[in-house]
Amino acid sequence: MSHTRNDIQSNNRTDEIVRGLRRGNTMAQRQFLQLYAPAVFALIARLTPNSLDAEELTQDSLLRAIVHIDSYDPALASLSTWISRIAYRTALNNLRNHPRPTLSLDNNPDISLQADEKTVQDFLQNSDDSMTELLRQAIDYLPPDEQTLLNLFYFDDLPLKDIAFIMEAPPGTLATRLHRIRKKLYSLILTLQQQ
Amino acid sequence: MTHSAHNDIESWRQGDNGLRRALQQRNAELPSLPEGFENRMMLKLNNLEQPSKTKGEAPTKARSLHRLWPLAAALSTAALLAIAFLINQQQKTSPTAKAEIEQASTGAREQQTIGPAVEQASTASEGPMVANATNSADGKKQQPAAASNGTAETQTEALAHTAGTDEEPQPPAAHITSEPSLLAENTSRHEEPATEPESKDSTISLSPYDLLIAQTKPSATKPSHPKERSNIINVRAKESAPRLALSVNLGTAGNLLAYDDDIDALNNRQPIPGSNRTQNYYFASANGYAYDNNNVGLVKQQYSEDKAAESIIAPYHTTSHKLPVTIGMNVSLNISDRWAAETGLTYTWLTSTTKSGDAHHHRHELQRIHYLGLPLRLKFKFFERRNWSAYAAAGGAVGFPVKARISTTNYTEGSKTSHAEESLSAPVQFSLGAGAGLQYNLNRHFGIYAEPQLQWYIPTNSDITTYRTEHPLRFTPAVGLRWEM
Numbered sequence: 001m002s003h004t005r006n007d008i009q010s011n012n013r014t015d016e017i018v019r020g021l022r023r024g025n026t027m028a029q030r031q032f033l034q035l036y037a038p039a040v041f042a043l044i045a046r047l048t049p050n051s052l053d054a055e056e057l058t059q060d061s062l063l064r065a066i067v068h069i070d071s072y073d074p075a076l077a078s079l080s081t082w083i084s085r086i087a088y089r090t091a092l093n094n095l096r097n098h099p100r101p102t103l104s105l106d107n108n109p110d111i112s113l114q115a116d117e118k119t120v121q122d123f124l125q126n127s128d129d130s131m132t133e134l135l136r137q138a139i140d141y142l143p144p145d146e147q148t149l150l151n152l153f154y155f156d157d158l159p160l161k162d163i164a165f166i167m168e169a170p171p172g173t174l175a176t177r178l179h180r181i182r183k184k185l186y187s188l189i190l191t192l193q194q195q
Numbered sequence: 196m197t198h199s200a201h202n203d204i205e206s207w208r209q210g211d212n213g214l215r216r217a218l219q220q221r222n223a224e225l226p227s228l229p230e231g232f233e234n235r236m237m238l239k240l241n242n243l244e245q246p247s248k249t250k251g252e253a254p255t256k257a258r259s260l261h262r263l264w265p266l267a268a269a270l271s272t273a274a275l276l277a278i279a280f281l282i283n284q285q286q287k288t289s290p291t292a293k294a295e296i297e298q299a300s301t302g303a304r305e306q307q308t309i310g311p312a313v314e315q316a317s318t319a320s321e322g323p324m325v326a327n328a329t330n331s332a333d334g335k336k337q338q339p340a341a342a343s344n345g346t347a348e349t350q351t352e353a354l355a356h357t358a359g360t361d362e363e364p365q366p367p368a369a370h371i372t373s374e375p376s377l378l379a380e381n382t383s384r385h386e387e388p389a390t391e392p393e394s395k396d397s398t399i400s401l402s403p404y405d406l407l408i409a410q411t412k413p414s415a416t417k418p419s420h421p422k423e424r425s426n427i428i429n430v431r432a433k434e435s436a437p438r439l440a441l442s443v444n445l446g447t448a449g450n451l452l453a454y455d456d457d458i459d460a461l462n463n464r465q466p467i468p469g470s471n472r473t474q475n476y477y478f479a480s481a482n483g484y485a486y487d488n489n490n491v492g493l494v495k496q497q498y499s500e501d502k503a504a505e506s507i508i509a510p511y512h513t514t515s516h517k518l519p520v521t522i523g524m525n526v527s528l529n530i531s532d533r534w535a536a537e538t539g540l541t542y543t544w545l546t547s548t549t550k551s552g553d554a555h556h557h558r559h560e561l562q563r564i565h566y567l568g569l570p571l572r573l574k575f576k577f578f579e580r581r582n583w584s585a586y587a588a589a590g591g592a593v594g595f596p597v598k599a600r601i602s603t604t605n606y607t608e609g610s611k612t613s614h615a616e617e618s619l620s621a622p623v624q625f626s627l628g629a630g631a632g633l634q635y636n637l638n639r640h641f642g643i644y645a646e647p648q649l650q651w652y653i654p655t656n657s658d659i660t661t662y663r664t665e666h667p668l669r670f671t672p673a674v675g676l677r678w679e680m
Contacts, residue, residue: 025658033233041228050671051226124211135217
């Protein structure tokens with residue numbers, strides 16, 4: 001894969017930041033925060049309803065990243081991907097103590113099984129306002145890991161291998177999950193419409 | 196994943212516009228990063244770098260004595276200056292003036308005679324102000340006579356020891372009546388009979404310095420007791436060429452008794468659950484093994500705690516700065532009898548080690564930086580008596596890095612895997628310093644000295660950390676050997 005000039009400059013800058021963090025350099029720490037704090041906060045805020053909690057978890061994640069900077073291996077993932085992994089894990093740990101509301105699908109056990117790929121695809125391609133609103137509600141009822149997968153895949157446009165690193169799951173598993181989540185969304189929307 | 200499956204997935208990314216839009220709207224409502232987050236985070240990081248004593252963590256290093264040394268150095272310097280000031284004040288009140296010309300033990304100083312009037316004065320036995328420059332038989336110091344001044348209250352500046360120090364001080368006698376351009380005739384009030392000069396030598400030797408002093412302002416007070424007269428500042432007679440001094444010194448920055456300054460910058464030591472281990476560094480990993488590291492390498496211990504989904508990734512990162520060592524050679528040039536300018540060359544070794552690691556990997560870094568320094572100082576000698584002298588000095592220095600390298604050794608599972616060395620770009624280091632020194636002259640040319648100094652190393656923009664960057668204000672107990680022309 002060829003690297004653009006921006007890629008090379010970005011890599012050089014990342015290397016400098018990593019070197020500075022390893023030496024405990026204050027300037028490098030500040031640059032690190034400027035570059036990555038907004039993205040980390042966004043990832044955590046999607047899973048954490050409370051803003052203060054999200055900020056605290058962001059601090060914990062970035063602190064952990066700085067403390068553990070020596071374990072960062074650029075051969076495995078980019079720095080942003082590595083930090084996202086830490087943030088995701090931190091947010092998940094917090095959610096274990098703060099369970100989210102879930103919508104039971106027991107009343108409609110067959111709907112998800114009945115939907116075929118074409119039907120689901122047509123459903124999710126529909127971007128009118130009413131459908132968008134229903135989808136938003138449906139997403140809220142997904143477990144945190146599935147929400148994260150959707151955000152990383154559709155919103156952040158990350159490659160599947162990067163998502164696999166962040167979520168610590170094989171790409172194939174994630175693909176299967178995506179397939180399942182799409183069908184689940186379809187089922188959730190039907191359930192919401194019935195309600 | 197098959198190629199077709201991959202294509203299907205990518206088609207979802209492009210095709211599920213409704214889902215994408217829903218995510219975008221949902222995320223747009225989320226709060227953004229609060230203002231001031233970066234500053235709060237930096238504060239937290241700075242607090243982390245201070246060792247904290249909390250339950251469950253390994254004990255922090257003891258408070259090292261070197262933190263008190265700047266205060267001790269300042270107090271000792273102030274005490275030295277105060278003592279010197281008091282001595283100086285005492286000498287100023289002495290009526291028998293200040294200049295005492297040392298009698299050379301080998302080879303007399305250049306002397307000048309001022310003619311028959313002086314000789315006449317010497318033979319006139321006019322009192323204690325007349326003395327010989329040559330050694331007396333009993334080895335007592337004899338000083339060339341200082342010419343008296345014109346007024347009746349003269350003779351405070353020029354002084355001579357009377358032969359036989361037990362004599363009572365006599366009023367300045369000098370009835371030197373030659374050359375009015377040099378000497379004012381002393382229509383002396385001194386009618387008392389003068390004592391016999393100790394030596395029969397009729398030659399009175401006066402150096403240009405004596406003549407200069409003879410024209411200074413007189414004092415009205417009586418000459419002090421000989422014992423007091425001995426407590427005077429030694430002022431060397433001026434010679435035609437400035438005196439040079441060459442010194443070689445050795446110094447260590449910081450307290451010789453201080454600990455190595457372990458800076459646990461970002462240490463995250465976690466206890467092993469269910470373990471009673473008391474090692475300094477230990478951490479757990481998801482595979483069920485715990486590692487600790489005291490020096491180099493890893494010791495693998497298995498513990499019985501259940502493997503946790505979230506594991507501690509990297510436990511420690513410590514940096515240790517060794518005490519810098521400096522050697523130097525200085526050259527000082529006397530600007531006046533008390534003031535001197537000094538420059539020279541110094542060489543400093545700065546060594547730092549960094550150890551870091553995680554469950555499987557460990558890194559050891561050794562940083563060595565050598566500086567060549569160019570100091571420039573002013574020195575003020577405020578006390579000199581017999582073989583002792585004390586001075587204060589202040590100035591600055593610039594240090595040029597002549598060698599800066601870092602060697603990195605990596606270990607995996609306790610075995611060395613790689614070693615590399617690379618050059619560093621060390622910054623030019625400016626510093627300011629002040630101190631006081633005490634010198635003991637072994638003989639006319641050689642002396643040993645101790646010179647505690649307080650130095651401030653001006654911060655640079657470099658990201659290289661050394662002992663000096665961590666402790667820019669340092670006390671340096673330098674000792675050395677000085678050779679003077």
